Amino acid sequence: MGTTGRPRSQAAHAAILKAALRLVAKRGFRAVSVNEIAAEAGVGKMTLYRHWPNKATVVMDALLELIGAETAFPEADSALESLRRQLYLQAAFFRSSRGNLIRSLVSEAQSDPELATAFRDRWLNPRREGVRQNIQAAISEGSLRADFNIDTAIDQLYGSLYYRLLLGSGAIDEQFIEDTYQQFLTGHKARQSVRR
Amino acid sequence: MGTTGRPRSQAAHAAILKAALRLVAKRGFRAVSVNEIAAEAGVGKMTLYRHWPNKATVVMDALLELIGAETAFPEADSALESLRRQLYLQAAFFRSSRGNLIRSLVSEAQSDPELATAFRDRWLNPRREGVRQNIQAAISEGSLRADFNIDTAIDQLYGSLYYRLLLGSGAIDEQFIEDTYQQFLTGHKARQSVRR
DNA sequence: TAGAAACGATACCCTCGGTATCGTTATGGG
């Protein structure tokens, strides 16, 4: 078997991810070199390349392993309220320095098809699936209609957030989130809201 | 005066922009080198750097000078119809190879604050201003309400287009555009549509 | 305890954006 030899250092693995997260969140992907990440982690450059095939994959893993759960759906009394709160979480995430991770990866993905696929498969689609299930729960609860295209609705909900993050056309503040949520509600709520 | 000496070659200027547009539309910003652009234009590299300070600015100018008018607002019977048709134009533009220019510039702007400012000032904001005037015309015509935040509405209209262009989460096809337009209308149309 | 593989360090390669400098060429003010 391939089980012989010195094992990979989990400490080095974790230190590299942590260093990559810190540096890229603070200064952005392009401004940080692989040498810096390795030095910050107290590790040789070659150790980094033994664990990951390239710089972008390190940052992708840092995003998923260290802060992937930061935008999970919060518990709430209704599916709609959970959706609304998740929008606020996503906005806070985008406003924070960690938003730089998303900006960096989307930027690199424009010229790196493998990274683009990985970003969709590992970050975007799982989150979209969460939103889809939430919306379907809201439909089951009778608070949303059932006759709209869910994918398009998700794009309209989250597209404007990514737009402001990447284009910097305006603040991702509470007013903006509330307006976006209300606009979604206006177009998709059930005509007769179920009451109890 | 500084009017002495050999004048700048307008032919070289135009050839460089055309070469940059062709190559970047086909293969993307990062995959095309400055040497290639100059060679394709039949020009020395230094001539390029005499006309522009860096690679990104060349592509920015190519976008504005060669295809800036491609997404102007079409004439129509009503402001709303003009807006709807402009969405279709923008979608066709994003679907075409020229969409690579936008993807490239947004990508580079993530690590180049000057480019980010130029992209907003020269591309985004003028187009947003056109949308704003169109929306205000629609309000004046009585087909839209007057009590919503126009900037947020613009982000919701166009944000999902940029989202699909940059994230590749779905096709920017007619169905998507129509759904997006209808969702905007549902949330912002006047309660009593004016008829004649 | 011996072989295999990961470790940190470091030298190296290659591409590419941008600069410097060459001799040459086109202009326009005097």
Added chain:
DNA sequence: CCCATAACGATACCGAGGGTATCGTTTCTA
């Protein structure tokens, strides 16, 4: 008409950075 001036194409060069190769050393397991 002619000469100072600046742009021209070509080419050598610089520096940064991603990724590789190789060193002697260390740590594991069979």
